[in-house]
Amino acid sequence: xxxxxxxxxxxSTDALQANLERLEREWENYQTSRDRDGIYRYLSPxxxxxxxxxxxxxxMEYARRALRLQRRPPVPKIAEPLAAIIFCTADWEKVDFRxxxxxxxxxxxxxxxxxxxxxxxxxxxxxxxxxxxxxxxxRRLGRGGR
Amino acid sequence: MSxxxxxxxxRDQNRKHRMTSIKIPMxxxxxxxxxxxxxxxxxxxxxxxTGRELIFAEVLTELExxxxxxRYLNSQGRIAWKATPELRDYLNDLKLDAEADFEHENT
Numbered sequence: 001x002x003x004x005x006x007x008x009x010x011x012s013t014d015a016l017q018a019n020l021e022r023l024e025r026e027w028e029n030y031q032t033s034r035d036r037d038g039i040y041r042y043l044s045p046x047x048x049x050x051x052x053x054x055x056x057x058x059x060m061e062y063a064r065r066a067l068r069l070q071r072r073p074p075v076p077k078i079a080e081p082l083a084a085i086i087f088c089t090a091d092w093e094k095v096d097f098r099x100x101x102x103x104x105x106x107x108x109x110x111x112x113x114x115x116x117x118x119x120x121x122x123x124x125x126x127x128x129x130x131x132x133x134x135x136x137x138x139r140r141l142g143r144g145g146r
Numbered sequence: 147m148s149x150x151x152x153x154x155x156x157r158d159q160n161r162k163h164r165m166t167s168i169k170i171p172m173x174x175x176x177x178x179x180x181x182x183x184x185x186x187x188x189x190x191x192x193x194x195x196t197g198r199e200l201i202f203a204e205v206l207t208e209l210e211x212x213x214x215x216x217r218y219l220n221s222q223g224r225i226a227w228k229a230t231p232e233l234r235d236y237l238n239d240l241k242l243d244a245e246a247d248f249e250h251e252n253t
Contacts, residue, residue, distance in 0.1 A: 011210075015210040048218045049218075052217045055219055056225065
């Protein structure tokens, strides 16, 4: 019954917008912080959001909806939900395609191998950092990896 | 204990029982917010489980849309609910204000 109810509660456009705004605030907090690990203040809630979307098997649908909500043209076609939400919430002049792709690969690696109760920051640091996790994803799960 | 106090206590116990009969995984802050909602408070004992679920869903949808509640995957892999950092900060500010007022009044 627990999950049945959770699935029944619709995820409205207003709720999606509220979540995107929350992530935008986290991005701004990260930009103003001098913390070496400040990036995880942004990536952790983003990962948490897309993680439950994926559990609901709605990650693609909600990411597409998030892209449609963007007012800044031109919005590229981004098939990968994590990359799409990074595009929607981070400063797109500071986060280029390569960085977005790297973060997205690192987070997909975490989605595959991280225990649910381990904080994202701890997992990524334990595995050598964002660059290493992105490389691990490419090697083990990316093109030709499987 | 007077008869009215006894009745009130029983009503509260019943209400508590009703609240816990639907176990939506959520944190303490959000559960308290939910319990304070009028619609939840008006739930009748004979209200069907479906009816209760609908009311809970309605309140949670509103809290989520206003940026007060968010969903996440808990350590059991279930979709659970918790208060957003914004709501936590807001409540924390209220608590600090109340504590400051209390100290001010006592000095």
